[in-house]
Amino acid sequence: MTHPVFEIKNLSYTYKDKLEQTPALKDINLEIDKGDFVALVGPNGSGKTTLIKLILGVLKSQQGEIYINGKKSRKYAAWNEIGYVSQKSNSFQKGFPATVSEVILSGLTKGKGLFKRFNKDDKKKLLDVLDLLDISDLKDKNISLLSGGQTQRVLIARALINNPTILVLDEPTVGIDTKHVKEFYEVLFKLKQEHVTILLVTHDIGVVVDHADEVACLNEHLHFHGTNQEFKHLGEAELSKIYGFPLQLVSHDHDRECCS
């Protein structure tokens, strides 16, 4: 029997501290099958990153269950099959003692210990992924000396070097220039053809419409989950309800985009 890659059942989460409680997710049910490319969209503060963190076990779940390939997430062990790029937040501090190549190679050491020796095959993988992300010229540079967009491309390379079967990407292209964003989506398209399962958090509705198979709209609750065609045909009223404020739909030759 084949299981969904991700199966989320009745998941709720509230951030709690001494002063206040902030509900982030309420009763989420979502299934993502092998090879699907799902875009997770929703306004700021709608719980997208919280959901990703719960899936990856960065946050401990409070209510509900998450299954990864049929296993409860807390019993899931094959984390090296999942490539993850987090929301750009923490650049490397100046003087961080690692080169671009070392940071990317660290994507291979998951589960193998920090002192794994790299063989010829690993080095070939490094060269391939440097080339894929167009960062070969940066390979010996200290990571802390890169621009934000360059750093983000290094982090994407680190997520890809291990040939993951699942990719979880939280706004991975923030800070990356248009040319390299386009190239990044070409890489994702290629990975999709190789049946990699992709969960992508994005605010870029154009990307959703052009690239994703399915769209999940979150705003504490899961307001919509369907194909990108179904998403395209949502009315302004439905989209505005999801986003919590009026959205204007802009028509292009081939598609619609929404903007606030």
Ligand SMILES: Nc1ncnc2c1ncn2[C@@H]1O[C@H](COP(=O)(O)OP(=O)(O)OP(=O)(O)O)[C@@H](O)[C@H]1O
């Ligand atoms: N560490 C935290 N402590 C308390 N509240 C938090 C914490 N992290 C997030 N929240 C709150 O949880 C809610 C969901 O936040 P989350 O970061 O998951 O949203 P998001 O959809 O990823 O937002 P964005 O699009 O801005 O990245 C928000 O109300 C946010 O203020």
